[in-house]
Amino acid sequence: MTSKAPCRLYLITPPALPDLDAFAADLEAALGAGDVGALQIRLKPAGDDQVRAAVRRLLPVAHAHGVAVILNDRPDLAAELGCDGVHVGDEDPAVDAARRILGPDAMIGATCRDSRHAAMEAAEAGADYVAFGAFFPTETKDTTARPEPEILTIWQETMAIPCVAIGGITVDNARPLIEAGADFLAVSAGVWRHPDGPAEAVRRFNALMG
Ligand SMILES: Cc1ncc(COP(=O)(O)OP(=O)(O)O)c(N)n1
Numbered sequence: 001m002t003s004k005a006p007c008r009l010y011l012i013t014p015p016a017l018p019d020l021d022a023f024a025a026d027l028e029a030a031l032g033a034g035d036v037g038a039l040q041i042r043l044k045p046a047g048d049d050q051v052r053a054a055v056r057r058l059l060p061v062a063h064a065h066g067v068a069v070i071l072n073d074r075p076d077l078a079a080e081l082g083c084d085g086v087h088v089g090d091e092d093p094a095v096d097a098a099r100r101i102l103g104p105d106a107m108i109g110a111t112c113r114d115s116r117h118a119a120m121e122a123a124e125a126g127a128d129y130v131a132f133g134a135f136f137p138t139e140t141k142d143t144t145a146r147p148e149p150e151i152l153t154i155w156q157e158t159m160a161i162p163c164v165a166i167g168g169i170t171v172d173n174a175r176p177l178i179e180a181g182a183d184f185l186a187v188s189a190g191v192w193r194h195p196d197g198p199a200e201a202v203r204r205f206n207a208l209m210g
């Protein structure tokens, strides 16, 4: 009998980083507080040079903790800047185009909202993970998709690549998603805006996933 790998945290940066050094310090504290599987750099809106500056500042912090860096939306910049992968949605280059740009070893994730059909297509196109959400209300993205946790159970019982749950996830509401079989919880505000700070949030998420 095989048992499922434990759920892991997938951190997403706040959408704007007015003070990169201050955020790098928060990131250092968060990554030092417990297990984190990936960091997505998601800056909206940001010019290419702002994205470059953020990746150059944050990627070494993540890599020093053995954490993979995924860039949102931009396979071209991910390749240029040495990121470990890219996350793409409907308005971005498709999964197969991202693969051509980044090569076979890159981690490519795809937004699938509440659609198993979209997720199957992403998997067929060569995605390394699929992301379902938003499971809860969020101020971090304008989205109306609201899947049930069951979509995670069905996915992880039937498909080989991991599923990421995203959208409004906090220490207080995460448990049903973990129990439903999420391989990763993608979290932004629930960590960076946690009242006791990002490091404490990472500790509490890890305790839930234990
Ligand atoms: C892990 C993860 N899942 C979903 C998204 C949303 O991506 P996208 O649909 O491209 O929307 P924006 O993030 O670009 O607003 C994500 N970034 N990460």
Ligand SMILES: Cc1ncsc1CCOP(=O)(O)O
Pocket: 012, 133, 134, 137, 138, 139, 140, 141, 143, 166, 167, 168, 169, 186, 187, 188, 189, 190
């Ligand atoms: C990028 C994205 N895609 C769907 S919900 C979401 C926002 C995730 O951020 P938060 O954890 O703050 O809801």
